[in-house]
Amino acid sequence: MTTAKIIVIPGSTRSGSFNTRLGGAIANELSRLGATATRVNLADYPLPIFNQDDEAKSGAPENARKLATLIAGHHGVVLVNPEYNGSFSGLMKNTLDWLSRDVGVKVYQNRAFALAACSPGGLGGIRVLSHARDNLVSVGADVITPQLAVGNAHSAFDDDGNLIGERPVGLLQNMAGALIERAKLHVG
Numbered sequence: 786m787t788t789a790k791i792i793v794i795p796g797s798t799r800s801g802s803f804n805t806r807l808g809g810a811i812a813n814e815l816s817r818l819g820a821t822a823t824r825v826n827l828a829d830y831p832l833p834i835f836n837q838d839d840e841a842k843s844g845a846p847e848n849a850r851k852l853a854t855l856i857a858g859h860h861g862v863v864l865v866n867p868e869y870n871g872s873f874s875g876l877m878k879n880t881l882d883w884l885s886r887d888v889g890v891k892v893y894q895n896r897a898f899a900l901a902a903c904s905p906g907g908l909g910g911i912r913v914l915s916h917a918r919d920n921l922v923s924v925g926a927d928v929i930t931p932q933l934a935v936g937n938a939h940s941a942f943d944d945d946g947n948l949i950g951e952r953p954v955g956l957l958q959n960m961a962g963a964l965i966e967r968a969k970l971h972v973g
């Protein structure tokens with residue numbers, strides 16, 4: 786059987802982003818469990834704020850098509866979400882909206898999705914996870930139940946970017962294992 790290929794997409798391009806760091810820990814765990822993990826930096830795919838008039842005039846931007854094509858080469862997707870005012874970062878929501886349009890490939894079908902978040906606060910961004918889940922379900926995506934919210938981000942990682950602590954590590958292993966199993970349903 787082909788190895789499950791999984792793409793990890795953090796919703797922050799901030800230097801020193803905790804969600805990017807968490808994305809790295811997730812990618813490492815996916816690799817340890819035998820998957821092929823790809824990390825994305827959305828700074829490499831800058832997109833205008835979605836406007837339906839612009840879309841009608843020019844179609845989806847080249848970067849939306851490029852990102853969609855990259856995602857289409859994977860069996861699973863992890864969205865790693867900063868929580869802004871209890872919900873999505875504008876960057877993640879704008880990206881997801883563009884990907885739901887005509888970008889040459891149906892991004893939300895034929896692959897498995899998992900959700901993660903990381904925040905300096907104690908709740909770890911748990912509220913954005915429910916918003917992200919609703920968003921993905923509304924476009925018909927296959928979203929696994931196990932998810933990962935990492936709080937107290939300043940002390941959540943060691944110097945090598947590994948998650949610290951039995952509970953977060955257990956949640957990470959659980960989510961990564963479940964995603965690989967679900968992604969394998971979409972292999973080949």
Ligand SMILES: Cc1cc2nc3c(=O)[nH]c(=O)nc-3n(C[C@H](O)[C@H](O)[C@H](O)COP(=O)(O)O)c2cc1C
Pocket residue numbers: 797798799801802803804805867868869870871872903904905906909910
């Ligand atoms: C506009 C704004 C709203 C925020 N709202 C929340 C929030 O609702 N919950 C939370 O836990 N953190 C909130 N934060 C703090 C972010 O979790 C924190 O800035 C985090 O580091 C952002 O993710 P990043 O490190 O990946 O860039 C907010 C930050 C900003 C800038």
